[in-house]
Each structure stands twice: as C-alpha cells, then as structure tokens.
Amino acid sequence: MPVRQAGEFQMSVRSHIDWFELHGDIEFSGQRVRFPELLAALSRGESAIRLEDGSLGIVPDEWADQYSMISQLGVVEDEHVRFAPAQVALLDALLASRPTVDVDEKFEEIRKKLDSFEGISEAEEPADFKGSLRTYQREGLGWLHFLEEFQFGGCLADDMGLGKTVQVLAALSERIKNNGPLSPSLVVVPRSLMFNWNEECERFCPSLKVLEYSGLDRASLRDSFDDYNVILTTYGTLRRDILELKDQRFDYVVLDEAQTIKNAGSQVAKASRLLEANHRLALSGTPIENHLGDLWSIFEFLNPGMLGRSSVFRRFTDDNDNRSLLTRGLAPFILRRTKSEVAAELPExxxxxxxxxxxxxxxxxxxxxxxxxxxxxxxxxxxxxxxxxxxxxxxxxxxxxxxxxxxxxxxxxxxxxxxxxxxxxxxxxxxxxxxxxxxxxxxxxxxxxxxxxxxxxxxxxxxxxxxxxxxxxxxxxxxxxxxxxxxxxxxxxxxxxxxxxxxxxxxxxxxxxxxxxxxxxxxxxxxxxxxxxxxxxxxxxxxxxxxxxxxxxxxxxxxxxxxxxxxxxxxxxxxxxxxxxxxxxx
Incomplete structure (x- = not known):
C-alpha cells in the first residue's frame, strides 16, 4: 500500500457574527485532507490517515502534541473547528508555532488589541463618584471598558487591599450614568462582606440604589429588583434561590472572592453558571496564575466553554509548555497588579x-x-x-x-x-x-x-x-x-x-x-x-x-x-x- 509523507499545511481563520472558524488543509503528495479529519485521527491515537486514493498519509509524531488542544478547546465540525470570541487569545497562542496562518480583518483587529492591549488606557472616574481613583485603579477601569466593548468576562485579581471593590463600583456607576436605565447588577459576596460592600457603596457611590437580598423575608424583595441598581447577596442565598434568580436578567453579575466557586462540581459553582447577565466579572486577590488548574470553574462562569471540558483542561495544565500557552491565552482576561508594582502608592x-x-x-x-x-x-x-x-x-x-x-x-x-x-x-x-x-x-x-x-x-x-x-x-x-x-x-x-x-x-x-x-x-x-x-x-x-x-x-x-x-x-x-x-x- 502506497505511503505518503505530510507536506504543505495551510490554515486560515474566518470570522462570523459571534464565532470564528479555523480551517485547514494538509497535503500528502498531492492528496488533501481537511483539518477535522486529521484531528479525528489524532484523537484515536493513529499515526497514519487513509487518503482518498486508498494510500496512507503518515502523521508526524509531534502533531499530536501541537494540535490536540485545538480539538479539545474548539468545537470540531465537518469543515472546520469553531471557536467563541472569548477564545481569540487562546486560538492565537495555539497557532503561534505556525509560520503562516491566513486570518481575516476582524480576527486580526481583535488579536492585535488583545495582544498589545492597544487602546486600553486610564479611564476617569465618573463625575458622581465620591473620591478619586489611584492611577492603577483608573487603568483597571479602562480594562473593564475593554471587557465591556468585546463582551468578555474577566477576573480582576489585584492583590488584596488594592481596592477591587472601588474599581467595580466606579464602573457600575459610570455604566448607569452613560446608558440610562439598565437591569440591576447582582453582586455575590461571602456573608461577612455584605456590610463592607454596602458601606463602600454609600461612601463612593451614594447615588446607586442598593438592595440587600438576604434574610428570611427576602422572597418579597424579588418583585422590586428592577427598582435598584445593585443587588447584594451571599453565595449561600444564591445557592438556595437559584431557581428564582436564574429567570432574572442582570446587567452585571460580579462574584467577589470568586475562589469560592473554584470547585466546579459544587452547588454554588453550578448555580453561578445559571445566572443570566450582559457582563460577568470575578474578583479574587489570590495569586491565580500559579494555580491554572483551579481556573476552569471561574472561567466557565466568566466565558462559558472557553477552556473546553474541565477534565481535559486539568490534564493540559500538567504540562509546562501548555501552561505557558494558557497563561498567554488568558492574559487579556486576568488583570493582576501586586503591591510591589504599585509600591509608590502604598506604604512599606x-x-x-x-x-x-x-x-x-x-x-x-x-x-x-x-x-x-x-x-x-x-x-x-x-x-x-x-x-x-x-x-x-x-x-x-x-x-x-x-x-x-x-x-x-x-x-x-x-x-x-x-x-x-x-x-x-x-x-x-x-x-x-x-x-x-x-x-x-x-x-x-x-x-x-x-x-x-x-x-x-x-x-x-x-x-x-x-x-x-x-x-x-x-x-x-x-x-x-x-x-x-x-x-x-x-x-x-x-x-x-x-x-x-x-x-x-x-x-x-x-x-x-x-x-x-x-x-x-x-x-x-x-x-x-x-x-x-x-x-x-x-x-x-x-x-x-x-x-x-x-x-x-x-x-x-x-x-x-x-x-x-x-x-x-x-x-x-x-x-x-x-x-x-x-x-x-x-
């Protein structure tokens, strides 16, 4: 039986309204194979693929490592592999080893913005914000604008004590000021932080109408949600009331101390993923870049499907090369500043x-x-x-x-x-x-x-x-x-x-x-x-x-x-x- 070696490998990315398609053709001495066929052979662990003329195309050993993550993160269809908009940075990182990939104008525009954070600059706090943001907090506000523009979910992971709450409140206040009446935003916090959020709202954004959704008599409060800008609730209440809360459309859903949902199988993690929102945000001061395996549940809340299946993601994070690739792909969605980086604005x-x-x-x-x-x-x-x-x-x-x-x-x-x-x-x-x-x-x-x-x-x-x-x-x-x-x-x-x-x-x-x-x-x-x-x-x-x-x-x-x-x-x-x-x- 004739055997053919792999030759030219052409790849291209095409944009659609709310997804991207990765196309590919591999040539085996005049015989062509579509990329999904190759991925299917790799998933079966095969070292050769049967071509149209009956011959065998030899699949290079290194392709299994290079391309298996593409099939796990994307949705493999007949002619292409489909990716969500939030996966652009990951897809770009996955294709970085390819010498040439033909991409269209829309993909190139988003890729450049994600790659360089071009256009993500300081944003001034809104006029009705009581107080002034520090330089890094204004940059955080600009990053939140970037997430809003592309409708991405993101994780604000500044060191503890750098004022994540204040940055979020400035964004919510500005959003209401610029857009007029909106659905309420839901902020989910540990019970011990309810008073802290309430106090910060009163101090920095007294014009925000805030409702504490907790306690034994809370059921009657649901009918008045639309009269408020911010609904504060706890993780326990979210877990217990998810059947009612899932039917309410929120503008923002913010999870404070988001490491609470890092166990994807927990009831509270499952509940958080059922919430309907225009924008999603997670806050966590824990240094998450060293614990990529724990990120799956948080990102499944932020950008559903972005990291593929949980079991596959955890397997990939065991490999150092994959970890660095994922770190690069997730970078636009995680904003973390340490105290040492903003040392000039904090005492020793x-x-x-x-x-x-x-x-x-x-x-x-x-x-x-x-x-x-x-x-x-x-x-x-x-x-x-x-x-x-x-x-x-x-x-x-x-x-x-x-x-x-x-x-x-x-x-x-x-x-x-x-x-x-x-x-x-x-x-x-x-x-x-x-x-x-x-x-x-x-x-x-x-x-x-x-x-x-x-x-x-x-x-x-x-x-x-x-x-x-x-x-x-x-x-x-x-x-x-x-x-x-x-x-x-x-x-x-x-x-x-x-x-x-x-x-x-x-x-x-x-x-x-x-x-x-x-x-x-x-x-x-x-x-x-x-x-x-x-x-x-x-x-x-x-x-x-x-x-x-x-x-x-x-x-x-x-x-x-x-x-x-x-x-x-x-x-x-x-x-x-x-x-x-x-x-x-x-």
Whole structure:
C-alpha cells in the first residue's frame, strides 16, 4: 500500500457574527485532507490517515502534541473547528508555532488589541463618584471598558487591599450614568462582606440604589429588583434561590472572592453558571496564575466553554509548555497588579519571625506529649500502615501545635500558666500602645484568643474581638477604626481573613503559623491596604524546637504536606512518609 509523507499545511481563520472558524488543509503528495479529519485521527491515537486514493498519509509524531488542544478547546465540525470570541487569545497562542496562518480583518483587529492591549488606557472616574481613583485603579477601569466593548468576562485579581471593590463600583456607576436605565447588577459576596460592600457603596457611590437580598423575608424583595441598581447577596442565598434568580436578567453579575466557586462540581459553582447577565466579572486577590488548574470553574462562569471540558483542561495544565500557552491565552482576561508594582502608592510592609523560647514547665509538657505521640504513632505505623493511622497523625500534630501556643489550650487548669508566646506578645503590645500604635492579633484557635482576652482585661487594655460567632461586625470594626482608646483587635483566622478594612492598625501579630501564604497575606492585608498611610509591621510568633519549626523545615521540601497538616486536608496527607513523621516528632 502506497505511503505518503505530510507536506504543505495551510490554515486560515474566518470570522462570523459571534464565532470564528479555523480551517485547514494538509497535503500528502498531492492528496488533501481537511483539518477535522486529521484531528479525528489524532484523537484515536493513529499515526497514519487513509487518503482518498486508498494510500496512507503518515502523521508526524509531534502533531499530536501541537494540535490536540485545538480539538479539545474548539468545537470540531465537518469543515472546520469553531471557536467563541472569548477564545481569540487562546486560538492565537495555539497557532503561534505556525509560520503562516491566513486570518481575516476582524480576527486580526481583535488579536492585535488583545495582544498589545492597544487602546486600553486610564479611564476617569465618573463625575458622581465620591473620591478619586489611584492611577492603577483608573487603568483597571479602562480594562473593564475593554471587557465591556468585546463582551468578555474577566477576573480582576489585584492583590488584596488594592481596592477591587472601588474599581467595580466606579464602573457600575459610570455604566448607569452613560446608558440610562439598565437591569440591576447582582453582586455575590461571602456573608461577612455584605456590610463592607454596602458601606463602600454609600461612601463612593451614594447615588446607586442598593438592595440587600438576604434574610428570611427576602422572597418579597424579588418583585422590586428592577427598582435598584445593585443587588447584594451571599453565595449561600444564591445557592438556595437559584431557581428564582436564574429567570432574572442582570446587567452585571460580579462574584467577589470568586475562589469560592473554584470547585466546579459544587452547588454554588453550578448555580453561578445559571445566572443570566450582559457582563460577568470575578474578583479574587489570590495569586491565580500559579494555580491554572483551579481556573476552569471561574472561567466557565466568566466565558462559558472557553477552556473546553474541565477534565481535559486539568490534564493540559500538567504540562509546562501548555501552561505557558494558557497563561498567554488568558492574559487579556486576568488583570493582576501586586503591591510591589504599585509600591509608590502604598506604604512599606515589613515582615519578621520572632522565635519564642518556652519556659521550663511548657517545655516539659511539650516534650512529654511529643514523646508519647512519637512512641505510639511510630508503633502504630509499623503495625497498621499510614492510611489507617492518618487521623491519629492529625490529632498528634494539632495537640503539639496547641501546646506550642499555650498549654491551657489542652488543659483548662493551665490557662493561667506560662506561655512563651504570651510572654513575648504582652510587653510588645504595651510598648506599641504607649507609642500610639494599634495592633491586630490573629490566631486560628479561638481558645487562644480567649486567653489573650483575659490577659488584656487584667492589664486594663481596651480591645475589640471578632470570631465566627460575632454579630454586627460593622460596629466592632468601626469602634476599632475610630476610637483612639481601642488599640488592639483580636481576630480569629476564619472570621477575619477576608474583607476587613482595618487601616487604623499598623502592627499585625500572627500567633500561630498557617504556612498557607495566601491566608497569611490575607491577615496582614487587613492593615496593609489602600487607605493605609503608615508602614505596616507584621510579626510571626514561632516556638523554638517545636513542631512549628519542623513544619517550616518540611515546608521547604513538601509544601503540599505542610498545607495538609495545618489545613487538615487529609487527601494531601497521603504523601506523608515515616521519615516526615519522624522529623515532625523529633
């Protein structure tokens, strides 16, 4: 049977009203094959394709890698592969290795604009906006205009504290001013941020009519949606009310802290994709360019179908070449500015680790607990293996971390005993307060914060407190921000990691290490954000010679494992080895 080698490969892109078509013809010594036929052969893993005259065309090995993503991201039809407008940058990146591709005028125009961001410049805040945007925020407003022009969804991923809310409010206010009556815009936020958004709306855009859609009596509010400009709701309400909300057409749908929907299979992620809107926007301060695999769900909300199927997308992100290609293709849709990039507009931030040395009694208790777990766990590992021992491992590491904070976390009778961290923290707070500073104190253990409260009470120090049970958060925050006598704010990690503006503080203390950098940054960024005028000093307190130090060592080798220990992610803990455990318990 005659065999033919692949020759000339001609590709072209043609534009239609709301899609693009990629055409292609491959020549095998005078015999031609359409591009969809080639993709079908590649998907079957074949190394040759049968030609019209009965001969075989040899498919070069490298074509499987070069073109398989095209078939996964586009829709393969009889004569061509079809792509959505939001996929232009991805398609351009996929075709970059081709020496010549014939493209029409419309595709070339959009490609140039996406490639160079030509024409995306600073935009002035609308006249009725109370306040002034910083330079980078005006550039963000210009980027939002760009997304509107092409009807793309985008992710505003500025560092925490750089004012993403303000940029969105300026865009919504300007849109209403320029376009007259519009459908309301829906803003979905974690419950803890409802008051923050409401406050920002009142402060910067008092002309916006804002409705809080939450609470037990919310059903009656739906009939009045069209009387408002902005509807504020929570992710929980969205999940519960999606059958009603999906029938309402919104102008914008904005997801704040959009990492909430990164699990594509969750009910809230599915609900978000059912919403009808003219424009879609996601806000997230988490550095997402390092976690491309988690982006699928967010982009399925922003630009449905843009990244193909979830399973295929995650498989492609395992390859470095594909990751760089995807980074390029997604670049126009993700705007991220870090604090270092806009450093001239923010005060400096200083971070330091303070090593605390345990006293004799705390050290004795820690050593006893460590030796107990070392003996019992290593013996259990020997007999039962790691899988059956995992829960005991988590418990041991939790208990050791608690003793490193304060022995009273394990034995209530010891709450008045000595703790290296308290002995370090108390005099630092007294000194700072005497100099007119304010401080935030974070711990993931509310029982540790309760002990700190008793110390502050005895010292006569005025403070505020916030954990997951706190109601009327706004009142607590306002008091700390405005009352010069209130110098300390005690905050639990889960309650205070997101959305709090606490710029009255210029010192931050992290009482126990989380080793999840994003979480630590969120805590520090409560003070180091837009509106802060002074340098911010952040201190991490770690006890010498404890599991806290060991986790820090282990983190350098196995970062996922360290996250698993502190976030109690048991699936990742499957990577734990006996050697790792011996290091932690040494």
């Amino acid at each position: 931030r200083f971070e330091q680790t303070i090593q605390c040395q345990m006293g004799e009694e705390q050290q004795r208790l820690y050593d006893e607990m460590r030796d107990h777990y070392r003996q019992s766990l290593l013996g259990m590992l020997q007999e039962q293996g790691l899988n059956k021992s995992r829960m005991h491992v988590l418990e041991a590491l939790l208990r050791l971390r608690q003793i490193a904070c304060h022995p009273g976390l394990l034995d209530p009778e010891l709450v008045d005993g000595n703790s290296a961290k308290l002995d370090t923290l108390a005099p630092l707070l007294e000194e700072l307060l005497g100099e007119g500073h304010k401080a935030l104190v974070f711990s993931q253990f509310t029982s540790m914060l309760a002990i700190v409260r008793s110390v502050l009470d005895r010292a006569g120090i005025t403070y505020e407190y916030l954990d997951g049970q706190t109601r009327d958060r706004k009142a607590h925050i306002d008091r700390f921000q405005q009352d010069s006598d209130c110098g300390v704010f005690l905050i639990s990690l889960k309650a205070g990691g997101l959305g709090l503006n606490l710029t009255a503080a210029d010192y931050v203390f992290l009482l126990d290490p989380w080793w999840n950098p994003a979480v630590e940054m969120q805590a520090i960024d409560r003070a180091h954000r837009v509106g802060q005028t002074r340098p911010v000093f952040a201190y991490r307190l770690i006890c010498e010679g404890t599991v806290e130090e060991k986790i820090a060592e282990l983190q350098q080798q196995k970062r996922e494992l360290a996250d698993a220990i502190l976030l109690e992610n048991r699936s990742v803990l499957s990577n734990l080895t006996r050697d790792d455990l011996e290091l932690l318990l040494s």
